[in-house]
Every structure is written in structure tokens, then in C-alpha cells.
Amino acid sequence: MCAEELDFVEKYDLLGCIQCGRCTGGCPVALRTDLRVRCFMYDTQNEERLEEISEKPEIWDCTTCYTCAARCPKGLEPLEVLIGLRSLQIEEGKVQPTVRDALESIFKDGNPWGSPRAKRLDWASDLDVKVLEPEAEETTDVLLFICCTDCYDPRVMKVAQALIKVLNAAGVDYGLIGEDESCCGSEVRRLGEEGLFEMCDEENVELLNSFNVNRIVAISPHCYNTLKKEYHGLKVPVLHYTELVAELLEEGKLEIPKEIAKVVTYHDPCFLGKQNDIYDEPRYIITRIPGVEFKEFDRCRERSLCCEGGGGKMWVESESKEERLAEIRIEDAKEMGAQVVAVACPFCLLTLEDATKVKGVEEEMQVMDILELLAEAL
Amino acid sequence: MKDIFVLIEHRRGEMRDVSVEMLCGAGKLGGTVVAVLLGKDVDAFADKAAGYADKVLYVNDAMFENYNSELYQKALSALIKEHGPGLVLMGNTAQGVDLAPALAVELGAPLVTDVTAVEMDGDKPKPTRTFYGGKLDAHLAMKDADLYILTIREATFQAEDPSKSGEIVKVDNPVSEDVAYRKFVEYVEPEVGDVDITQSTLLVGVGRGIREDKNMPVVEELAQAIGADLAASRAVVDAGWLPSDRQVGISGKTVKPKLYLAVGISGAFQHVTGMKGSEVIVAINKDPDAPIFGIADYGIVDDLFKVVPKLVEKIKELKGA
């Protein structure tokens, strides 16, 4: 047994759990899968059963949305117990082939999508962008950290392209990393691949620190969260793009000339809202667009419903046949008459857009990143 | 010029096409073309081969009822030593690849496998073959020797009508005893599923580009809209997203539907071999350099996840109209 297993109880403070059940009560996936996180808080206290418990398929249902931790009266993080159990499976090599392929691809090509590093900047091939040189003498204000999904997914690519349009309009001094950019490892950690995450941490911190920049702006809340809270030794502050764009609007550096006369709602990404308390900036940006009629979901901000795109779920299919949370979300949006569901995360974009197709509302309702909405109004 | 040996490949009562192709191709290289046939009571194949060869060496023995690399190697080695050909051709098939390298090592004869083109420089062949999954052609120089062996990719040479009537020479089996260390047991047919894609008139072929099992509905909807059956490349079957009886290619089925709509298939040789006889081939792939566009009639260079749903829509509209 390795050291991690021996101090499972200590590592996750399992004896501090009072079995109140608020974690399971708040867990969004408990609505549609067998996952009962409270049970895991209890069962994993018996270290001899860890291996057996880690074989339970529902440990892979967790989206690591953080609701359980946010609601725990004892300040515990039940989701971390599930990640710990995943680690045991990873050590044994027992993971779904899709997870295996994603992790191997990150190790080999620096992205989970099985695409060559040489194509990492293809999304910007028609754009005039600066690729930063390490150890440059001149300081660049903003380093853009582009998520792998934005680099390779043809749909999400448009969000990164919109970001460039917005920054150009505001005259921001920014640069890209280019082909040397690698996966942040947020999903790697959440899939339980601790060792590979440590590699991401070390290599990315070294790379990022080599650039002469004032700040790093991440396009995805997952990258943002990891760079900001989970990396060791980054020298400059990390922002999410909504923070930068809100700042540009506030300082009058970005004008929005066109009108978008649509009913727009906003879906809070878990990694931006629940995990980093960024609720106001996205709403500020959306409501600054002329013509927009903004409506809130009933379940918004801290109570926002997870889209099920995080926690490595892009590579793990749940066995549940129940309606996906993203579909519930789209139904709610339809009920309030939203024409656009705005998001600020690549995974939310993909899961919610899929759900509009499942629900057959893709004609009447668009899922757009805030950046796309903004770029349209420029 | 020395003789060229062409090993006739047959299995379960059928002579394989590549054998005739090689006999025809060998005829153009110069030299006497000798068909070598090992089998049990396969006189019909000897007759057929004679139509393309200057001579047929026919060993009729129960030992050769089913292919066994060890026995084939012993027999061929003896025949080669006796007759002294300068070149031996075999199909680059599951049989040829299982046999040729061992024979080449035994006889000290340079071997190049999976040859797609060959020219002769006197008695010495200059072969071309592909590297990196068909992305490059490699031109090779073989070492000087008295004997060369090539395994020839299917369809490298064109089969033509028979134009010869070679002499059929029945040869005593040069192998005196059977081997015990490798024994044929049985053939097992691939499992038969609900659909026989060799009988389908419309097929949607899905490849690695689909990326994940959970994306399969994208192509399922397309197949449904067209009224087609789903076929797959090797990668998709290896991943378990479709059963093996849907695999098209050398190690899968050969299909000749009216329409083969290749979605996310790059067009590796092994797949193309199984579907190139389709009447109309359409390819949707985001890589403009994908070899599939070289054999397709129509192509769309774009992300399949964007195009296919639109295509489903348009087809439904047309059908509704």
C-alpha cells in the first residue's frame, strides 16, 4: 500500500464528518446517478475497504462542481475523497479507454484531445497575433492562456477568436504562448492522476514564469482555477477573461457600438462562480451590451446547476439514463423565453449546446460564450 | 533473365485475386513466370494459373490442405534451391507476411514487404512501398544477391484476361515429414450480426474522427436519415464502438454499395481496399490532405460534427419534399 492510502482518513479529515448529509443533499448529480457522496465519507474511513470502494462506478459520476464542499458545515471537501478514490484506480491502470487516451495525449502532446502540438495555434492562423518570446526584455501586459479545448475544438475555437477580436478592439497589449502551451491539468487532477498533474504544475509554472508579462488571463474557468489556486510558484497574478473585460469596460477602453436585441440569460460555470466567487463581472459585461434583455435562471449564482462538463466528465460517460443536467438547464432557459444562453466556459458551451440539440431547440436558442456575444456587438 | 516465382495463394477452395494480379505483373517484368502452387487436389487452380504463367509447379499433397508457414517454407525453400529463380513474389497478405520473412532469412535473400510498385534493373528489383501509413512513398535499393523476395500489396498490378497456357508440372512433395510445432486447428468465421454490410446498398462508414463512443449518435442519425447501414474503420472496431462484423477493409469486409459515405475516415490503405469498389464515394474529413479525398468522388473538408447534423437536416428536408 502506498502512503496515500494509509492516511486517507487524515488526508481528507474523514473523522470530522458528522454525516449530516448536506453534501448529498446539495449534489447535483445525485439527481440522476447513484452517487451518494455522504456514504463515501463514511465508508472510506475503513482503510481496508478502500480498494473495493474505489471499484464503484459512481466515483466517476462526480463533476467536482464543489457544491458539496461549499455546503459542508464542517468545512470538508467530500469531492476530494472521490478524487482520492479515482487515484487508486489510476494507479492500477484501471480507467476507461477514453480517460486513458486523454491522459496519454496530455503526456505526449500537451492536450487531452489527441491532436498534435503542431496544430495548437491553428485556431489563430488567420489572425494577426503576437507569440511571446521567453525572457523578452519588453514587458507585455497580458499573457493569454488558451484552454486546449479552445485550441482544438472547432466549435470552441470561435470563442478564442472572439477573445482576440475583443482585445484588439480595446487595444490591449497581449501575447500568446503558441505551440509550447500545454494543458493546465485541471481535469488531470480531477481524474485522479496526481503525478501527471504535478508534472503539469511544474512544467507550466516554469514556462509561464519565463515570460515578461504583468498578468495571465485564462479563457477557461478550469485553467483559471488551477493556475490561480493549485499551481506552485507563479510570479504574476491570474485573471479570468471576464475580469479583464469588465475592467476594460469600466475604464472605458472598450466601446460596444452595436445592439443585440435578444433575451439573454447567463449560466454560471461552477469553476468561476461556486469555486471563485466571480458572479458579477459576467453579468456586468452582458448587461453592458445595448439591447440585451437580461434574465436570471431561478437557480443562479451560488445555487447554479452544474452542466456536468467538469471533473473529467468530458471523457467519462455516465451510465445513467436520466435526463442530463444540461438538458434540465436548457428547459429552464426555454421556459423563461431566453434566446441566448450565455456561458463563460468551454465545457458549459459544449454540454449546453448539445442539450439544445437533444431538446430540439437549437433553432430558437443559441448557446454562446459571453465573448462571442460581445464580439458580435463590436 | 532468371525465372520469377509467384506463390499462388488460396484458402478454403478459393484462389485469391492477388495471385492472378502478381502473375500478370510478373509477366511485364521480363523473364519466365513460374506459378508455384501448394495444395491438396487444387487442379482447378493449377489450370487457372496456367492461363497467366509460363509454367506451373504444382505440389499436390494433403500436407498443404491448409496453410502452414513451416511447411510452406520447407517446400518453397526446396523448390527455390532446385529451380534457382531470381525473384519470388508473394501477396502481402496475412499468409505472405507470415511466411516471407522466415524464408528470406533462411535463404539469405533480401526481402521487401508491402511493395506498391516495382521496376527491374536486370535481375534486381527496385521496389517502392509506403511509409508512415501511406503518407510517403519510399524508394528502396536492395542488397545485391542471387535471389530476391517481394511481398506485393493487393491491386499493385492489374489482373488481365488469361493469355498463356503454361505447362503444368506436377512435382513430388519435397517435404518428407510433417511438423509438429505448428498445427492448423480451424478457421473461425467472424461473428455475424444483425446486418450484413456486404449486402447493403447504402453505407455510412465511420472512422477515428468520431473520437468517442458517445458521439456515435451523430453518424447513427445520418445513417438513419439516408436509410443506410453503418460500417466502420479498424480503429472504431478496435475501440469497441461498433461490432467487428461492421469493419470494412483488408481485415474486415469488402463492400461495393451504391453509396459509401466516409465520415471521419482518413483513408488508410487497409480501409480503402475494402470500399474502393463502391459506386459513389463521399468523404467528410477535416484534414484536406487525408488520402480518402484521393479516391472519393465528392468531398467536404470540414469538421464532421458541424457538417453531419446539417446534412441530416437537408436530407430530411429533401425526403420530406
Place this chain on the structure above:
Amino acid sequence: MNMVVCVKRVPDTSESEVHIDASGKDIDKSRLSFGINECDNYAVEEAIQIKERLEGNVTVISLGGKDSDEVIRMALAKGGDDAIRLEDDAFAGGDALAVAKALAGAVKGLEYDIVFTGALTDDDGYAAVPVALAELLGVPHATYVKKVEILEPGKKAKVGRELEGGLMEFLEIDMPCVLGIQTGINEPRYASFKGIKQAAKKEIAVKSAADLGLDAADIGEAGSWAVLEQFTPPVVGEMAEILEGEPDETAAKLAGILKEKGLV
């Protein structure tokens, strides 16, 4: 059961453009990533699974420079026991025969029941190493193997070879033997990063041509059946008519063509 599994580190060109370099005899590998040859990955898994069922020892062998340690360690992390890497400038430019000779030199010094290799490599695709290796070792072989059943450990196995059209040919084969493994025979496991790091503690014995008792004339270009004269881009047939436009337009054009031809 003592098993040997041969692995090769190859560039991944499946989704990348391949450019011929200035020499015309190699490709520009600077922008390519590398990993274990696909079939070899299945060969490793097969050996490890047999070891788990029947106990035994798995020795990993790779011919290549220090970079190849990465794929060796991955195989060790999955359950391999020992490793040998064959490194010598004299190995350069070798084809399947030269590689088989080097591998045979390494395998001869080991006790083995089965040597596993991939059926073919993703780079040159000769598919000749397993069969040539068996002949050099003087043991029986089977390649394109997609099923292995051990009938008597150390003595006899039943293997299924994948033939054209999905047909399987089953045969019984005596050990020791060499099996060339085809993709799809199993589901390769994941090697965790930590496992690979731990595997780095295991010693990889590095052997030169001289250590294997091989003469320079036997290996590399000199010991090959054929040498590469030059690469050229493949000759493409008549290209497809490419439908241009946004997805909306291309889809409409295609639907129109299919309708016109009576296919929908």
C-alpha cells in the same frame, strides 16, 4: 512463463503532416510527438495479462536511443520486470532484418517461452520483424495474432491469426515461439505518471552491438535487406470534387447531389 516483449518508440504521424527533410531520406520530426508503436502497446498488455494469470517474468526490449527509455518505463510501469535497451550508432538505418538481428542477439541470452512483438510498426510498416526474429532464433512463429490462449504454460499455446475478411485462423504452436501481435487483441491499460516514475528506479540494461556479439556488417544499413534511397510524396489519384462553403452550404450541396443520383 518467461516472456519478452519488444517495443519501439515511433513518431505519431496519424494526425500530423509529414514533411520530407533535406536529405530526402528522413522526415522532419521536430514537430512530431513520439510514443509507443501502436501494436507494441497491445503486445505489452498481452504479456502482462498472461503474467497476471499464470505468473512469470516479462522482459522489455527496445532498440533505440535514450529517448526510448520513456516507452520502456511505460511498459515497466504496467508490470514489466526487466528491461534491455539496445543502443549503438551502428544500428542506424536498419530495416526489419537488421532490427530482428539485434533483437535476436538480445533475446538469445534470455530464458523465454514467448517473445511478443507488434505485428507491424507505424513508421516503416514492414511487418517483418516477428517472423524474421523467429527464424533467427530457430523457433516457430505466428503473426497478425489476435487471440492467445496458453494451453500448457511453457509448452503449448493456441493462437488466433487475423486473416483477410475477418476470418480467424487458429493454430497450436509450441513454445518457445515468437508472436506478432495485432491491435484490438485486448484493451491496453493506463500507466500512471507515478508508476512510470517508480519504474524509472528499475535498471535498464543498455547493450551495444559488441555486447550482443554482433558485427557491424550484420546490423544497421549494412545488415539490411534494403536501404532507403529517397522519399517522395505519394502519387494521388484524381482528387474528389471538394464542395466549398460553410457547413450549411456544403451539406445542402451534398444532399442535392445524393438526391440527384437517386441515393436518398
